[in-house]
Amino acid sequence: MIDLYFAATPNGLKAKLFFEEAQLPYRLMPVSLSKGEQFQPDFLAISPNNKIPAIVDHQPLGGGAPVALFESGAILLYLAEKISRFIPTEIHGRTEVLQWLFWQMSGLGPMAGQIGHFNVYAPEQVPYAIERYTRETHRLYGVLDRRLADRSFIAGEFSIADIACYPWIVPHEAHGQNLDDFPNLKRWFDAIAARPATVRTYEGVDNVYAPKKHSPLSEEERRVLFGQGANPVTR
Incomplete structure (x- = not known):
């Protein structure tokens, strides 16, 4: 287990x-x-x-x-x-998967996470940060859109590259992105969303980066989530 x-x-x-x-x-x-x-x-x-x-x-x-x-x-x-x-065992297929997995970890996730934070959780608007991270996330969406122009999945067959990237595209609205601007990415996104495993994964799950439709975070919640230093304290 x-x-x-x-x-x-x-x-x-x-x-x-x-x-x-x-x-x-x-x-x-x-x-x-x-x-x-x-x-x-x-x-x-x-x-x-x-x-x-x-x-x-x-x-x-x-x-x-x-x-x-x-x-x-x-x-x-x-x-x-x-x-x-x-993940393939053959070297060429394996390296394809690994580079896109690391691309998500080093690029798509951090940049999309930042714009999600500034659009949804920041206590006030920070125009420079919003423009900076919206633009960079838009660029990364474009990279993935071009990658998917001639293939069904990111690295050949369905792989951990697709598993890694999909949840970071789900909150595209909070990222300030319109999937209609990225037709290949949208086709891929819709196909992954329809897979039975994806349906099971997201059943009953709230989108944590959804645009604000809920009560603002309390000061205590904000401190716990975003205010920690080298020696975290929860109380």
Whole structure:
């Protein structure tokens, strides 16, 4: 059994989507970020960066002690290699998947996360930040749109590259992006959205980057989520 420490952020949903696609048994371990559960010692022992997702594989390949991992890209790669699916073993196909996985981790996720924050969670408008991150996210959407011009999936067959990128396109409205401007990306997005595993993954899940339709964050929630330094304190 594998424990998945989870909250419904794009990175958390990447890991959940893998489990659903693979039909790999897992135990969901919810982590309330607004309550600061990510700073509890037991969780920090698994994820020292105090971020979700994290996993504990109680039956790793080859046996031995449980394997704990944090960082969503590392988790996707570990799981794909564990079950020999969603990443090719042949060198050319493997490198295609890996470079797009790392592209998501280093580019799409961080930039889209920043514009999502400034559009949805920032207590006041910061025009320079909004313009900067909207423009860069638009550029990255364009990179993916061009990549998908002549293929159904990002790196050949359906892979962890698709699993990694899809949850970061779901909140495109909060990113200030219109998918109609990116027809190849929109075609891919609609196809992934229709997969049964995606439907199961997102069932009952709120979009954490949805435009504000809810009560503003309390000062305590804002401090826990965004106000931590090197020595986090939840109380």
